[in-house]
Amino acid sequence: MRKFELTPDLVTGVADIDSQHRTLLDLANRVIEAPEDASPAIFHRALAFLANYIVDHFAAEEAAMDQTAYPGARFHRKFHDRLRRETAGIVAQAKQEGSSKKAQLAVQFMLEDWLIYHIRETDRELANHLRNHSSGATILYLPVVRERKTKDAIPEDVEPAIKVAVGRS
Numbered sequence: 001m002r003k004f005e006l007t008p009d010l011v012t013g014v015a016d017i018d019s020q021h022r023t024l025l026d027l028a029n030r031v032i033e034a035p036e037d038a039s040p041a042i043f044h045r046a047l048a049f050l051a052n053y054i055v056d057h058f059a060a061e062e063a064a065m066d067q068t069a070y071p072g073a074r075f076h077r078k079f080h081d082r083l084r085r086e087t088a089g090i091v092a093q094a095k096q097e098g099s100s101k102k103a104q105l106a107v108q109f110m111l112e113d114w115l116i117y118h119i120r121e122t123d124r125e126l127a128n129h130l131r132n133h134s135s136g137a138t139i140l141y142l143p144v145v146r147e148r149k150t151k152d153a154i155p156e157d158v159e160p161a162i163k164v165a166v167g168r169s
Helices: 015-032 040-067 073-097 100-133 143-150 159-165
Strands: none
Touching: 015 040, 015 100, 040 073, 040 100, 073 100
16 A cells, blocks of 8 residues: 655645644554554554544644634635544444454545645645744644644554554564
8 A cells, every 4th residue: 555655745834734744644654554464453543543633633723724814714624524524434434344454445545635635735725824824833732732742643552552553663
């Protein structure tokens, strides 16, 4: 499967957004690359963690949009709403069916759509707006986002299990 990375064409120029995108892509790669013999419980925990991080990232962007009266907020939120629903559907289907392969493919397809359009277009527009309306061009960090970032994106109690699930030491 294709490995996702924050290539120069995906960089928004706002360090917080780019950092969160890197984290999201890393977490998604870990889910997508999980071996077929990974423990289903650990795989589903990793998938749920990715889904929660996506929700947190969108909340941080939306807080920044509210704070700076971003004119494209309505459209941007609709895109976030669609991706939140899609992510929740992937988690629910994986939990119901117990299939990691199907979930991995769904995550990959969702990210391809998100990368192609959302980051390259919508998030860059938001980043431009933030640079023009916010000193330091940053996005707000919700407490849970800040906590995950300070712990290298994965809380200590989850990290060993995810590393085992994806075969990383």
